[in-house]
Amino acid sequence: MEIKTNDKESLTAVQKLPKYDSEVLQYVSRLLRVWVQDEQQKTIRPCYHFLVRLYPKGQVIRYEICRNPDRKPTASQVFDFLCRTLLDPPNGEDAHRPGIISFTDQDLETQLANMLNTLGIETQVLQPAEGLEDLVKAVSESLIKRDLATRTDASERPGMLSKPGVDLSMIQAFFTAAYRLREKGPWSEFSENQVYGIRIDDIFRFVVVLGSSDNVFGVAVCSSLSRFRQKYCQAMGSQYSGSSSSNISCAFCGAEQLLVTYRCTQCKVAYYCNEKCQRKDWSVHKQECHNNALWNQKLERPFLQRKEMTLIYCSETAVPFDDLDLQAKYSWPLYPCEENFPVAFVVVANDGETSLDRPNKEELQWLTKLCEVLVESCGKTPSSLNEKALMEQNKWIFVETLSNHK
Structure with missing residues (x-):
């Protein structure tokens, strides 16, 4: 059941959770490396919430699809995700508050700082956690294996x-x-x-x-x-x-x-567009100009x-x-x-x-x-x-x- 976070009762419940001052979490949203169809049968790259523990022990805490998967989540939607996760941890841990939640997006951190500070949680901006992109790829692969998503031939070609x-x-x-x-x-x-x-x-x-x-x-x-x-x-x-x-x-x-061809006057094998091309090529061509063995191999x-x-x-x-x-x-x-x-x-x-x-x-x-x-x-x-x-x-x-x- 979805836990509401836009009311005083839910916020008070988070404020009353025990606090682990030394714990540092990180939140990011990422587009997965797959294609899916939304409710309108439009092909989209789904956007997911990711929450990981940076300290004292690196660990994936939770990831889930965003409410509007075709776009980045709003600050309000991120706040809702964070509060639900703190009140009901998915990995069997006791519910608690961390000392710090870090973000990779400065604008998002600015929007959420005051709301999280009222819960006794500090915020900061850090680089994405090591291994985060591997996690995104792993979640993407899991959807493909379950026939819930696809890729095209071009998807994983080099950028x-x-x-x-x-x-x-x-x-x-x-x-x-x-x-x-x-x-x-x-x-x-x-x-x-x-x-x-x-x-x-x-x-x-x-x-x-x-x-x-x-x-x-x-x-x-x-x-x-x-x-x-x-x-x-x-x-x-x-x-x-x-x-x-x-x-x-x-x-x-x-x-x-x-129309016009310039030719090397020494070997009479190399042809050029003009004198500029010939001059620029000389540093390479001088090594092969009189090397018949190279030309016989049809050097390319x-x-x-x-x-x-x-x-x-x-x-x-x-x-x-x-x-x-x-x-x-x-x-x-x-x-x-x-x-x-x-x-x-x-x-x-x-x-x-x-x-x-x-x-x-x-x-x-x-x-x-x-x-x-x-x-x-x-x-x-x-x-x-x-x-x-x-x-x-x-x-x-x-x-x-x-x-x-x-």
């Missing part, structure tokens, strides 16, 4: 912050740029069967804007034009007659050559294995939990629609096998700048394909219509 060198400021910049891109909606101007090109940070890549078919909104990025041609033919059910292996790619950035740079980088907007259920938690923690902007969460990933090819990865530092920064350029390019006519445009930074260039190339 954006998992890549070395990627920090919060980069992810914030990405979310801001992706929000502006979703708001601007360039797919109303650019067709999915048109390929554009752009050089950002001296790296040239081909771009297809997704969304003119109202299916998936976003952008696909690749250093290989022939790859886009091949994918288009596959989508149309036709045979692609070209061969990506015969195309010449820049040894520095991997972009296939369109690691980035050349990355075939395609994509940004698409998804519903929350298609997003890794780590990214959902990060966005919620810092309140980064999301466009007000169902499929509004920007997800960036890279398709990596390795020995004929493909896998999904998250963008590294360079790729994320490049993709963020691409979003910014796309927003600025809306309503403007792209440049025509020519040598000067290919060399200019942040220049939006029309390359070809895929339906004209089979």
